[in-house]
Amino acid sequence: MLLEINKGIATVYLNEPDSLNALRKQLKEDLLNILGVIEKDPEIRVVILIGNGRSFCAGGDIKAMAEIDNPLEIKRNMDQSARIVETLRGMPQITIAAVHGYAAGAGFSLALASDLIVAEEGTKFVLSFKNVGLIPDLGLHYHLPKILGEWKAKEWIWNGAKISAEEGRSCGFVREVVPKGHAYEKARELAKEFMEGPIQSYIHSKMIINNFSSLRLEDVLRMENDVQTILRGSSDHKEGVSAFLEKRTPKFSGS
Numbered sequence: 001m002l003l004e005i006n007k008g009i010a011t012v013y014l015n016e017p018d019s020l021n022a023l024r025k026q027l028k029e030d031l032l033n034i035l036g037v038i039e040k041d042p043e044i045r046v047v048i049l050i051g052n053g054r055s056f057c058a059g060g061d062i063k064a065m066a067e068i069d070n071p072l073e074i075k076r077n078m079d080q081s082a083r084i085v086e087t088l089r090g091m092p093q094i095t096i097a098a099v100h101g102y103a104a105g106a107g108f109s110l111a112l113a114s115d116l117i118v119a120e121e122g123t124k125f126v127l128s129f130k131n132v133g134l135i136p137d138l139g140l141h142y143h144l145p146k147i148l149g150e151w152k153a154k155e156w157i158w159n160g161a162k163i164s165a166e167e168g169r170s171c172g173f174v175r176e177v178v179p180k181g182h183a184y185e186k187a188r189e190l191a192k193e194f195m196e197g198p199i200q201s202y203i204h205s206k207m208i209i210n211n212f213s214s215l216r217l218e219d220v221l222r223m224e225n226d227v228q229t230i231l232r233g234s235s236d237h238k239e240g241v242s243a244f245l246e247k248r249t250p251k252f253s254g255s
Contacts, residue, residue, distance in 0.1 A: 017053025
């Protein structure tokens with residue numbers, strides 16, 4: 001992870017470009033620690049989350065999934081992921097995801113946990129969970145139905161949808177689509193607009209909306225984590241991981 005702080009704006013870089021910023025254990029630990037520091041700093045009012053390299057975030061670390069099959073360890077790992085989402089939703093700062101390349105799987109969930117998304121042309125938001133025999137996690141079952149409605153959310157999840165930045169803008173979860181190479185520039189522009197406005201009122205609105213929604217994020221996260229822990233031991237998940245590593249199409253058995 002890399003962190004820059006300038007005039008009340010913190011930029012947090014996911015910095016494992018060789019893996020397209022896949023959410024490996026150490027990256028998640030570092031991200032959670034950095035967000036914990038930021039949320040306690042009253043001088044920081046806006047946070048920009050961005051990925052170094054070719055993509056924002058490629059999602060979960062599938063290679064690590066192939067190596068870990070202990071349910072308790074899987075559950076601890078999922079709980080750590082849940083804390084990242086809860087922190088983003090609850091921190092007293094406005095959070096902006098500056099997205100380019102791929103926001104796949106948990107990377108899509110991470111972007112949706114931010115307060116707004118800026119995406120470059122060519123960006124793909126990918127619901128890739130079904131490819132490894134898993135369900136969406138990191139709060140995606142909480143956020144996506146709110147954006148799309150229940151029926152469309154299920155369609156996207158079951159189809160493993162790939163959504164362009166422009167489609168994301170049409171659906172309402174992308175604030176603005178910008179040319180390639182300009183997501184961070186636009187995010188900085190928006191961050192400065194927040195800083196020049198009544199930032200306290202913006203933050204209070206965020207906290208009211210996020211804390212008093214009709215559904216409880218904690219309950220959705222807990223359910224996702226319980227189901228994910230079970231599915232990580234399934235034959236279909238193991239087949240999906242093997243197919244990914246062997247660069248072939250998976251052959252799922254439904255077990």
